[in-house]
Amino acid sequence: MARQDNAGDRISEAEHAVMEALWERSPLSAAEVCDRVCAERDWSMPTVKTLLSRLVAKEAVGTKPHGRKFLYRPLIERSDYVGGESRRLVDRLFGGRAAPLFAHLAQEEALTDDDLAEIEALLREMRR
Amino acid sequence: MARQDNAGDRISEAEHAVMEALWERSPLSAAEVCDRVCAERDWSMPTVKTLLSRLVAKEAVGTKPHGRKFLYRPLIERSDYVGGESRRLVDRLFGGRAAPLFAHLAQEEALTDDDLAEIEALLREMRR
DNA sequence: ACGAATCGTCTACATACGTAGTCATAACGG
DNA sequence: CCGTTATGACTACGTATGTAGACGATTCGT
CATH class of the missing domain: 1.10.4040 (Penicillinase repressor fold)
Known part of the structure; x- marks a missing residue:
């Protein structure tokens, strides 16, 4: 009974903001996520990229290559x-x-x- | 209107366990707090000491010298x-x-x- | 009164988190 | 075809947190 994918790793506060954006609409590119959260949280693109990577590492969001860029979508409900x-x-x-x-x-x-x-x-x- | 004492500093998960012990009964010495939480959380005395200091720094608990040792009591409800x-x-x-x-x-x-x-x-x- | 036990403080260190910069690369525009 | 630009990967760094050891002071037992 392998550990549930999303069980162990907690989603932090900042990461949660990104998740909300993806729950509201997905899939989104990193830039589109930034469009939706950077203003409100006063973040820069690198911040969003980092949060997205961490969420991917935690298997909370998945990526699909689309053209040259990735599209991100939530993996957890x-x-x-x-x-x-x-x-x-x-x-x-x-x-x-x-x-x-x-x-x-x-x-x-x-x-x-x-x-x-x-x-x-x-x-x-x-x-x- | 000066900032409320306990407003800014968040209490972490581990610190919360200590707070629970103090809310259940206070005042307690550090050793008594350890008696109440070390077993369950598998902590050692130094850990409890650290958590208590941090809670004191956050003004979430107060100390009163009692004989040679301190007694700790919660400052927030x-x-x-x-x-x-x-x-x-x-x-x-x-x-x-x-x-x-x-x-x-x-x-x-x-x-x-x-x-x-x-x-x-x-x-x-x-x-x- | 002196050694042993105890207590609080200071220090330490690994991991998580918040936030952001750099860089190589890949694709698009002209 | 080549330069510009956008993108993801990697790196960075300060602070918070979890966990604990070292140590100096203090007090209690005898």
């Missing part, structure tokens, strides 16, 4: 990443229980009325 | 830390909206029946 990160947080801070997290967000008024409405809807849906 | 981390996650992965996080946890069946019941109770309480 955003929902998997998001789910993993959420689970890690819940495990680490709330003993694996989601209710306390929810309680915390509620207490901090981090929940908007819309959030509440949506969550109620979800609950109703799950009940069925 | 666990609820503040937990709240901050939760918020960071929600901001980074869910655009600041808690509902999608909740949806994700629900979808992944990361929510037990107990969780659901608790959350419903919380919702009812908030509505009042």
Whole structure:
């Protein structure tokens, strides 16, 4: 049972920004990724190139040669990443229980009325 | 309005384990902290000492001389830390909206029946 | 009062991360 | 066909982090 490709290597904060760009649209060339993130994060091309290489090394994104350049596309699903990160947080801070997290967000008024409405809807849906 | 003491410096994963020990009970000496975490994380005393120093530098824990040794106690509330981390996650992965996080946890069946019941109770309480 | 145990500080070092420069090469424009 | 340009690979470097050893001071036991 070989280790899952994307299991061991964590995606860092900066790398995550690149992943978001690729999740939003892919495949993209390095230059196109830069177009989408360099301004916001105040990065230069070399930075994006490095992050892309590291993500390729971590097998989080794959490359396909296209003409003279590479096109990059995510190899892991955003929902998997998001789910993993959420689970890690819940495990680490709330003993694996989601209710306390929810309680915390509620207490901090981090929940908007819309959030509440949506969550109620979800609950109703799950009940069925 | 001077920068909040504990605002800038992030607490790392290893440091967090030490914080948990201190939140569970404090004040503690370095040796007592080690008693509570060294076994589980397979650390040696020097490691705990280093982590404690770094936490002191970050003003996340405070020291009070007690006899010949120091007693360490948390300077930041666990609820503040937990709240901050939760918020960071929600901001980074869910655009600041808690509902999608909740949806994700629900979808992944990361929510037990107990969780659901608790959350419903919380919702009812908030509505009042 | 003196040696042994203990404690905090300083130092160390490997890896990860954030950020960026250099360079050879390959392709495109003219 | 050749120079320009864009691209990926390699290198670089400072800081954060994980982990721990060395050491000097201090205090406790006897």
